[in-house]
Amino acid sequence: MVTAIEVMVKFHREWLRKNGDRILGRDSEYLLHDIEEGTPEAFQQIPDSLNGLATYYGILGTVELIDGKEIGWNHVSTAINFRGWGLKLRAESFFRKIGNAVNLTNHVSHAACLVCVSEKWGEMAECILREIDRNQESVDQAYWKSRRFEPFVSECCLIRDDKQPSNEKLEPPYLAIIQNWNDDRALVHALEQVCDYHCANMDDAGGDWAPEFKHSPFDLLPCEVMLVRRIRKELGLSIPEVPHELVSLLSPPDVISCVGEDHELIARLSRAFDQCFA
Numbered sequence: 001m002v003t004a005i006e007v008m009v010k011f012h013r014e015w016l017r018k019n020g021d022r023i024l025g026r027d028s029e030y031l032l033h034d035i036e037e038g039t040p041e042a043f044q045q046i047p048d049s050l051n052g053l054a055t056y057y058g059i060l061g062t063v064e065l066i067d068g069k070e071i072g073w074n075h076v077s078t079a080i081n082f083r084g085w086g087l088k089l090r091a092e093s094f095f096r097k098i099g100n101a102v103n104l105t106n107h108v109s110h111a112a113c114l115v116c117v118s119e120k121w122g123e124m125a126e127c128i129l130r131e132i133d134r135n136q137e138s139v140d141q142a143y144w145k146s147r148r149f150e151p152f153v154s155e156c157c158l159i160r161d162d163k164q165p166s167n168e169k170l171e172p173p174y175l176a177i178i179q180n181w182n183d184d185r186a187l188v189h190a191l192e193q194v195c196d197y198h199c200a201n202m203d204d205a206g207g208d209w210a211p212e213f214k215h216s217p218f219d220l221l222p223c224e225v226m227l228v229r230r231i232r233k234e235l236g237l238s239i240p241e242v243p244h245e246l247v248s249l250l251s252p253p254d255v256i257s258c259v260g261e262d263h264e265l266i267a268r269l270s271r272a273f274d275q276c277f278a
Contacts, residue, residue, distance in 0.1 A: 004199040005245050008219060009066060012059045020056055027052035031265055035272045040098045043276060046269070047086040051215070053265070054082035058216030065250050076217045077259040081266055083110055083215070084121030091128050092277065094138065104132055105139045109212040112153040116223035120258045129154055148174055149201075149212040153227065160231045173197050177228065187228075188240045194224045195244040221256075222246045230254040 031049040034042040061075030087110050093101035104111075111132070114125035129150065132138045144150075152174035155165040165178050173193040180186035201211035202219035213219045225242050232239055233254060262270070 003245060004202065005220070005249060008202060009063070012063055012216070016059050016063060020060065023052050024056045027056075028265060031269070035265075035268050038272050038276055040093075040096075040276060043089055043273070044093050044098065044101060047089050050082045050086040050089075054079045054086065055216050057082065058218075062217055062220045062250065073256070074259045076221075077256055078263050078266075079217050080114070080118050080121065080256055081258060081263065083218075084114055084118060084124070085266065085269060087111055087114065087121070087125060087128065089273075091131075095131075096277075103138050103140070104128070105143050106210075108132060108139060108144070108147065108150050109210070110215065110218075112150040112212070113215075113218040113221075113223050115153050115157070116227040117218070117221055117252075117256050119255045122255070126154075126157055143210075145169075148197075149224070152177070152224070156227055156231055160234060174224075177224075184238055184240065188242055191225055191228065191240060191242045192244050195222060195242065195246040198222065198224065199246055220246070220249060221252055226252060226254050 027049040031046060031053065034046045034049065056079075057075045058079035061072040061077075061079060064072030064075060066072075087107055090101075090104060090107050092098070094104055108129070111125040111128045114121045115129065116122075118125070132144065133154065148171050151169035155170060155174075155178055158165045159178075159181065170178060173190065173196070176190035177187065177194060180190050198213055201209075202213040204211050204214045213223070222242070222244070225240075225244075225247055229239050
């Protein structure tokens with residue numbers, strides 16, 4: 001039986017071969033144009049280019065890792081950096097009320113994924129999730145109340161901070177992780193169920209539900225397992241070994257560091273951002 005992961009890996013290889021160079025060239029050109037313009041209005045266009053570049057580097061990196069090339073982690077890190085900047089600019093535009101900036105409904109999953117996997121962007125993304133939960137204007141409330149993965153991430157952060165999780169917003173399969181936090185065997189089983197859910201929600205099949213993990217590299221990273229492992233390590237608790245293909249595919253660290261120097265485009269974006277928003 002072909003698994004959802006195998007289907008996604010095949011899709012990534014084909015996408016890279018057919019579209020990779022075109023997307024890299026197109027979105028690099030668009031990004032440079034908007035950076036050179038340097039206005040708040042131009043910065044509202046930049047996240048679209050960043051998402052295209054993140055998709056390219058995320059797919060490139062995961063395919064390289066599957067093929068045994070460690071350079072893939074550098075490219076996955078670059079993809080996460082592009083995703084982080086994209087979220088930062090969307091949030092800045094909305095909260096500063098720049099132009100016709102829309103709310104953050106379409107970006108809550110990116111924020112939660114960054115909390116799970118990114119050393120550099122996790123804290124910023126967590127702050128954005130908190131603000132989304134506090135500020136009803138920041139997201140469509142019907143959408144926010146329907147979410148599963150994102151409230152789970154917030155609950156895990158409460159546990160990390162030695163605060164009592166409410167569980168009120170959690171649904172299966174995520175609820176079982178919080179309920180079985182102190183039962184090692186049950187926790188592993190709950191994480192396996194969550195990995196199954198993750199795999200079922202890394203492709204957009206249409207309909208009303210917005211799958212949480214449809215953007216690379218978050219699709220093939222076991223985001224939830226990485227978060228749980230890291231928090232438990234910080235708290236001095238046992239670290240669960242989860243026997244699931246999603247975990248063993250890339251065998252990621254508990255958090256992904258920003259490897260090496262920033263991508264040239266990111267360095268230019270950072271300087272332009274400081275000049276525009278100082």
